[in-house]
Amino acid sequence: MAIRAGRLAIAGARRGMHALVDLVLPPSCLGCRAPIAPGDGLCAVCWPELEFIEAPLCDISGLPFVFDPGAGMISAAALARPPVAARMRAAVRYGDVSRRMVHGLKYRDRMEFADTIARLTARAGRELLGDAQLIVPVPLHRGRLWQRRYNQSAIVAQRLGAACALPVDLHNLRRNRRTRAQVGLKMAERRRNVRRAFTVADDSGDAFAGLNIVLVDDVITTGATLDACADALYAHGAARVDALAFAMVCEPVSPGS
Numbered sequence: 001m002a003i004r005a006g007r008l009a010i011a012g013a014r015r016g017m018h019a020l021v022d023l024v025l026p027p028s029c030l031g032c033r034a035p036i037a038p039g040d041g042l043c044a045v046c047w048p049e050l051e052f053i054e055a056p057l058c059d060i061s062g063l064p065f066v067f068d069p070g071a072g073m074i075s076a077a078a079l080a081r082p083p084v085a086a087r088m089r090a091a092v093r094y095g096d097v098s099r100r101m102v103h104g105l106k107y108r109d110r111m112e113f114a115d116t117i118a119r120l121t122a123r124a125g126r127e128l129l130g131d132a133q134l135i136v137p138v139p140l141h142r143g144r145l146w147q148r149r150y151n152q153s154a155i156v157a158q159r160l161g162a163a164c165a166l167p168v169d170l171h172n173l174r175r176n177r178r179t180r181a182q183v184g185l186k187m188a189e190r191r192r193n194v195r196r197a198f199t200v201a202d203d204s205g206d207a208f209a210g211l212n213i214v215l216v217d218d219v220i221t222t223g224a225t226l227d228a229c230a231d232a233l234y235a236h237g238a239a240r241v242d243a244l245a246f247a248m249v250c251e252p253v254s255p256g257s
């Protein structure tokens with residue numbers, strides 16, 4: 001009887017603790033941290049602030065067109081300077097709310113951001129993921145991994161893999177050396193910064209050979225990092241590399257002629 005009473009007291013204390021935690025830390029908006037109902041992710045102010053990248057899109061760069069030129073069109077920019085990846089797609093334009101969501105996942109260890117980010121990324125990448133046989137996140141250098149405790153792109157990649165029943169390779173693509181942070185660098189500097197930054201593990205065997213691969217990153221800025229990763233995967237026999245991110249720095253583009 002005494003034992004049962006003790007268990008009841010512990011269960012009661014746990015319930016009390018959960019209620020207390022909910023009271024002290026109510027669910028907050030991923031964008032602005034305002035209190036929200038559980039499960040919503042973003043508040044009613046922040047949802048409409050997310051700028052979804054919708055068709056019509058450049059078939060290669062995934063950038064939205066200024067007008068609808070018809071299906072399968074390529075932008076002038078992608079024709080002039082095609083990315084290494086065959087196709088790139090992102091869910092939202094990089095802006096205030098998406099930046100705060102990515103930062104929350106990256107630096108604040110708020111894992112609940114991952115579900116929303118993965119769900120929106122999966123929606124934007126459904127065509128790419130439908131053709132894929134393997135998902136590979138853009139790796140962090142081990143030093144950065146330790147500082148931040150985890151690779152946010154790997155977390156999103158694992159959720160995409162689970163949702164699409166695709167394997168995720170977290171091991172064989174590696175970042176060789178610490179690259180300078182890309183923020184504030186011009187495009188040519190970014191390309192120099194990441195060139196040869198990625199390699200494939202010596203013991204990878206045929207991990208990438210003959211496969212259609214979707215590379216996953218959190219934000220596409222210039223695409224230099226994805227180019228460097230795609231180069232490494234193609235050099236190790238990948239049949240096709242597509243790139244998918246949650247957010248992309250972008251302006252609408254004109255179709256090529």
Ligand SMILES: [Zn+2]
Nearest residue numbers: 029032043046
């Ligand atoms: Zn909000």
